[in-house]
Amino acid sequence: MEKIDVAxxxxxARLKLTxxxxxxxxxxxxxxxxYIGLLAEVDLEGEGQDRDxxxxxxxxxxxxxxxxxxxxxxSELIENRHFKVPSIIE
Incomplete structure (x- = not known):
């Protein structure tokens, strides 16, 4: 496994860590x-093939x-095939 560069x-993530x-x-x-390394080592050969x-x-x-x-x-709410709603952006 490779090492993570925490900094x-x-x-x-725009975090300031001590x-x-x-x-x-x-x-x-x-x-x-x-833990991910352990999961990668699990032998899954033949697993999950019992269900089609x-x-x-x-x-x-x-x-x-x-x-x-x-x-x-x-019909009163539709204009040009779109729903007409109140504007929320100025």
């Missing part, structure tokens, strides 16, 4: 990277349904 990360905070965060980054993702069950048909709201109900 660079703090600069990107030396103590930098050391503490550096240790935490090291722990996180170590392409055979999912649809619980309802996917089709168009008539809406209770009609476009005519919004």
């Amino acid at each position: 660079h990360v703090a600069k990107l 030396d103590q905070e930098s050391v503490a965060i550096g240790k935490k980054f090291g722990e996180i990277l170590g 993702e392409t055979q999912l069950v649809n619980y309802r048909p996917d089709g168009a349904v008539a809406s209770l709201v009609k476009l005519e109900d919004f």
Whole structure:
């Protein structure tokens, strides 16, 4: 695992860290990277292949349904095929 440049990360995040905070965060980054390294070593060969993702069950048909709201109900609010709303930016 590569080492994280705490000062660079703090600069990107626009954080001002004390030396103590930098050391503490550096240790935490090291722990996180170590854990990620452990996960990378896990042998997943053959795992997750017992379930075929392409055979999912649809619980309802996917089709168009008539809406209770009609476009005519919004005729006063529509201008040039867009909804007319009050301006909030001056």
